[in-house]
Structures are given as structure tokens and as C-alpha cells.
Amino acid sequence: MSARPNKKRRVADKKATADAVSGKLKAAAQAALAIDGQALVQFVDPEGKSAGPQLDVPLGTSKEQLGTLLNQLLENAEEMPYSFHLEDNEITSNLAASFSKLAKGSQSTERVLNITYYPLAVFRVRPVTRCTSSLSGHIEAVLCVSFSPDSTKLASGSGDSTVRLWDLNTELPKHTCKGHLNWVLAVAWSPDGSRLASAGMDKIVLVWCTSSGKNIGALKGHSQPVTCATWQPLHVAEAFPWLATSSKDTTVRIWDTTAGACLRTLSSHAQPVMQVRWSGEKEDTGGVIYTAGRDCVIKVWNPKDGSMLNELKGHGHWINTLALNLDYVIRSGPFSHEPQKFADLAEKKEAAKKRYAEALELCGGERLLSGSDDFTLFLWKPLASKHPVCRMTGHQKIVNQVAFSPDGRWFASASFDKSVRLWDGRTGKYVHAFRGHVGDVYQLAWSADSRLLVSVSKDSTAKCWDIARRKLLEDLPGHADEVFAVDWSLDGTRVATGSKDRLLKIWRH
Structure with a gap:
């Protein structure tokens, strides 16, 4: 007998809650409309250039209405997203x-009031939420992972001295590349995706054909372990892109991987060289090379004749990491988040050149970022000045890795102080510290739309962060030991993590 009144009461409670919620929503909408006052606004791009005339708008104007206004001012054929x-x-x-x-x-x-607008990616990458595959096969820790530019393959290097290529359509192993005699510390895909370079403790650089997994060249010359490898951007290469490798023997070597020959040795560092980056600026010289390491100096090189163009000084301790704000577009070459087919290398070069020019305009010029054992970061415009744009402090321990978002709007830094910090990509202004890891943070990877960031740590987890809302979106446990390496595929669909537990994990939405 008493069940019926209880049921009625529950229905009445639900109705009252629903009425209260709808009342609050109506009140919020009316409050937005009821905001008194007008404001004179001027839309400006990140470089400070005005878009259209000054406008007199109500203070209650929403973000969506601002977007509609700006699209009309810029005469965009279709509505584009902006922040x-x-x-x-x-x-x-x-x-x-x-x-x-x-x-x-x-x-x-x-x-x-100046309202600065930043273009956002027209596509949206969904956050990774679950592990879809645990790829076993390595018998020692996985030290480096990298997706191919077309996002169809994954390469991993391990302490078991092998390189493995994985097919992402089936998430199964494709090739095991044997030839190294010691730990593999670096793997790097050529920007057209046809070759993979690997290097490490055995001082040799091996080049692999990615379709067959066969070794097509052993590049010998370094007398100490090789620390980093990077390919020449596709759009500045005369023939097939060259390869640059840095080593603890204080030199950087430039290789022609087709001929299997060392073209130049760049030697003026006084200590081991830990990082090398190849910029797409200065097409006539085949780009520009940046090198840095334990002598606390960043050197700028002309790869065509091997001459040193500049020295950038400021750090007080070892430099661990370099990043360019155009790294994403240089690495992905002709490939974008949409599947494409190219007839030959010339067609790929043309596509890569177009993508680079668009990205350069979006970023407002090229910038270089360095992170160091002195707990600081420096932002540089290296071809414009030998003085830094700014010096960034805040980390309490060494800065292990820095990475720019694909659109150049932000950059993030990972540190042994267990935090990931977010900074403005143009000015270097501090924005936010993401806290959640309980161990050293080793590496970072950005999603292709620049809205998400994933970090991996000594605490055996990966974490996915929401940049707009500045909060943790997904905690990704699953590894049984420290996670050393991470990469986000260039089409945005997968994240790969490599761990001391000898497993590679693939994470998807």
C-alpha cells in the first residue's frame, strides 16, 4: 500500500529537479541577453594586423556570435573555427x-578592445581512452617509438638492439629489423615514408626499406653512441632527402643515404651533441641545421657547405631538447590528416612545399625552443637574432623534452619535477601547469588538431590533457613499468607508448 505514494513522490521530485535546471538555464540565457552596455572591438590576428573595421558590439555577445562576425569580415566561404x-x-x-x-x-x-583571434583546426581529434593492443615481441625496454608520416606503420627501437615495424591496419608485427649490436636510441622516418633510419649505442646508423624491412645501408663514421637522427625537410631537398645524425663524439654528420656516404662532418661542439633539428627555411642552402648538447650552446649550420652561421648562448647547463614550431609539418611532409595518393617523389615535394608555406604563415615565422638541465627554456628566432625572444623559468628540475603544437599556438615542456607546463608559442608566456603524474615526466606528443596533449612518465602511466579547459581528460594506466616513449599518429587516430615492461601499447578512442 505504501509503495504508490513513494512512487508519486519520486516522480514529483524528478519534475521539480527538471524545472529547477530549466529555470537556471533560462535565467543564464536571459542574463546573457540582459548584459547592458556596448563595447568598441577590433579583431586582430596574432601578428597584430587588423581584420576589418572597429565594431560596436553588445557586451553580451557570445563566442559563437564573435565567430560568425569574424567569418563575415574575413569573407570566408565556409565558417571556420577560431579561439x-x-x-x-x-x-x-x-x-x-x-x-x-x-x-x-x-x-x-x-x-x-583588441580581440586576438587564433585559427583552430577544422577537424577534431578525439581523445584516446582505451588500449586496443599490447604489442609484444621486444625482449628489452622499448626506448623509442615513431609513426610513419602516412600513419599506416609504427616503428619501435629497443634495448634488445632490434627495430620493429608494425602494421597499424591489423595492429600486428610486420618486420623485425636486425643489425644493431646495442641499444637503439633513435628511429626517424624519411618525410616520404619510404625509409627509416635507426641509431644508438653501437655508433652505426642503419637505413631500412620500410616496405620490405631490409637493411639498405650501414652508415659508419661516428666514434661514440649516436644520440639523435633527423631527415632533411622534403621541400628543400634537391634529390632524396639527406639525413643528419648527432653523436657523443661531439660531431654531427650529414649523410646521403642513397649513396651510403657521409657528405659533411659538422665539428665545433666541445662536448657530446644530444640534439639535432633540420629547418625548412632557406631553400637555396637545403635548409638550416640546429645542433645542441652538453657544451650549453646551440649552433646554426648551412648544410650545403657545412659552414657555421651562428651560435646561440644562454643556457647554463646541458641542453637536452630542441623543438621547431614547424616540426609537425616537416615530419609529415606531403601527408595530412586526410588520406592521399601521390604518383612520385616530385608530386610529394610539391605537396610538402605547399603545406610548409601554409604552416609558416599560420605560425608567423619560424621559432626554435630549447630546454635544459638548468631548469629553464629559451625561445629563439634564430635566423633573425642571436638573442632569445624570452627565457622561461618555473620548472623545479631538469627539462627533459619540449614540443610545439602542430599549429604553433602553444608549446609544452616535460620535466623531472613531475609536471607538464604549457606556454604561449609566440611570446613564451607561461599559461598553465598540468599536475597529476607522480613520477618524472619523460615525453610528450600533441594531437594533430593541437587541442590535446599526451604525456608519459616514470609512474607507468600516460595521461591525456585538454588544452582549452586546462585539465586532465583521460588517465591511461596499463603499463607495468616506466613509460619511456610516446607518439601520436599524424592522422590523430592512435597514440603509441613504449615502456620498460617491453610492451608497446596502442591507445584509441
Whole structure:
């Protein structure tokens, strides 16, 4: 007998809750409409150039309405996504909310408010949430992982002195590449995806054909372990791209992998060279090479004649990591997040050149970032000045890795202080510290749309962070030991992690 009144009461409670929620939503909508006042605004791009005239808009204007306005001003054929910033405050709901956060002296509707707009990727990468495959086969720790530019294959290097190629369509092993005599510390895909370079403790650089898994060249010359390998950007290469490798023997060597010959040896570092990056600027010289290491100096080289162009000084301890704001587009060459077919290398070069030019314009020029054992980062415009744009402090321990987002809007730094820090990609201004790891953070990887970041740590987890909301999106446990390596495929569908537990894990949405 008493069950029926209880049921009625539950229904009444649910109705009251629903009415309260809808009432709050209506009140919020009316509050947005009821915000009094107008403001003079001027849309400006990240470089400070004005887009259209000054506009008199209501303070209640929403982020979506600002987007519609800007698309009309820029005469975009289809509506493009943008993020808007009023001084340092991102506009997330409406203009009034960000206006109220301005410093007291700046809260005047009489002055013109500059709204900076940043283009966002037109596609959206979904966060990785689950492990779809645990790839076993390595019999020692997995030290490096890298997806191919077309996102169809994955390469891993291990302490068992093998390189393995994995087929991502089936998530099964494809080739085991044997030839190294010691740990493999670096794997690097050529920008057209046809070759893979691997190097490590045995001082030899091996080049593999990625379709057959066969060794097509052993490059000998370094007298100490090889620390890093990078390919020449496709659009500045005259024939097939060259390869640059850095070593603890204080030199950097440039190789022609087709002929199997060392073209140049760049030697003026006084200590082991730990990092090398190849920029796509200066097409006439085949790009520009940046090298850094334990002598605390970054050197800038002309790869065509091997001459040193500049020295960048500022760090007080070993430099562990370098990153270019165009790394993503250099690495992916002609391939984008959409599947494409190319007839030959010339067609790939043309596509790579076009993508590089677009990315360079979006980023507003090339920037270089360095991270060091002195707990600091430096942001450089190395071809414009030998003085840094800024010096960034905040980390409490050594900075292990830095990485720019694909659109150059942000960069992130991973440190042994267990945090990942987010910074503005143009100015180097500190934005946020992501905390959640309980061990040293080893590596980072960005999603192709620049909205997500994944980090791996000594605490045996990977974590996926939401950049816009500045919070942890997914915790990814599963490895049984430290996670040393991570990469996010260039089409955004998969994340690969490599661990001391000898497993590679593939994570997907």
C-alpha cells in the first residue's frame, strides 16, 4: 500500500529537479541577453594586423556570435573555427565575462578592445581512452617509438638492439629489423615514408626499406653512441632527402643515404651533441641545421657547405631538447590528416612545399625552443637574432623534452619535477601547469588538431590533457613499468607508448 505514494513522490521530485535546471538555464540565457552596455572591438590576428573595421558590439555577445562576425569580415566561404582572446583572457562564454576579468584600469568601454583571434583546426581529434593492443615481441625496454608520416606503420627501437615495424591496419608485427649490436636510441622516418633510419649505442646508423624491412645501408663514421637522427625537410631537398645524425663524439654528420656516404662532418661542439633539428627555411642552402648538447650552446649550420652561421648562448647547463614550431609539418611532409595518393617523389615535394608555406604563415615565422638541465627554456628566432625572444623559468628540475603544437599556438615542456607546463608559442608566456603524474615526466606528443596533449612518465602511466579547459581528460594506466616513449599518429587516430615492461601499447578512442 505504501509503495504508490513513494512512487508519486519520486516522480514529483524528478519534475521539480527538471524545472529547477530549466529555470537556471533560462535565467543564464536571459542574463546573457540582459548584459547592458556596448563595447568598441577590433579583431586582430596574432601578428597584430587588423581584420576589418572597429565594431560596436553588445557586451553580451557570445563566442559563437564573435565567430560568425569574424567569418563575415574575413569573407570566408565556409565558417571556420577560431579561439578569441581579450588581452590574456580567452573568451569562453561571452565578451562580458572576459571583460570583467580585465585589470581595473582597463575596464573601460570607451577604449577600443583588441580581440586576438587564433585559427583552430577544422577537424577534431578525439581523445584516446582505451588500449586496443599490447604489442609484444621486444625482449628489452622499448626506448623509442615513431609513426610513419602516412600513419599506416609504427616503428619501435629497443634495448634488445632490434627495430620493429608494425602494421597499424591489423595492429600486428610486420618486420623485425636486425643489425644493431646495442641499444637503439633513435628511429626517424624519411618525410616520404619510404625509409627509416635507426641509431644508438653501437655508433652505426642503419637505413631500412620500410616496405620490405631490409637493411639498405650501414652508415659508419661516428666514434661514440649516436644520440639523435633527423631527415632533411622534403621541400628543400634537391634529390632524396639527406639525413643528419648527432653523436657523443661531439660531431654531427650529414649523410646521403642513397649513396651510403657521409657528405659533411659538422665539428665545433666541445662536448657530446644530444640534439639535432633540420629547418625548412632557406631553400637555396637545403635548409638550416640546429645542433645542441652538453657544451650549453646551440649552433646554426648551412648544410650545403657545412659552414657555421651562428651560435646561440644562454643556457647554463646541458641542453637536452630542441623543438621547431614547424616540426609537425616537416615530419609529415606531403601527408595530412586526410588520406592521399601521390604518383612520385616530385608530386610529394610539391605537396610538402605547399603545406610548409601554409604552416609558416599560420605560425608567423619560424621559432626554435630549447630546454635544459638548468631548469629553464629559451625561445629563439634564430635566423633573425642571436638573442632569445624570452627565457622561461618555473620548472623545479631538469627539462627533459619540449614540443610545439602542430599549429604553433602553444608549446609544452616535460620535466623531472613531475609536471607538464604549457606556454604561449609566440611570446613564451607561461599559461598553465598540468599536475597529476607522480613520477618524472619523460615525453610528450600533441594531437594533430593541437587541442590535446599526451604525456608519459616514470609512474607507468600516460595521461591525456585538454588544452582549452586546462585539465586532465583521460588517465591511461596499463603499463607495468616506466613509460619511456610516446607518439601520436599524424592522422590523430592512435597514440603509441613504449615502456620498460617491453610492451608497446596502442591507445584509441
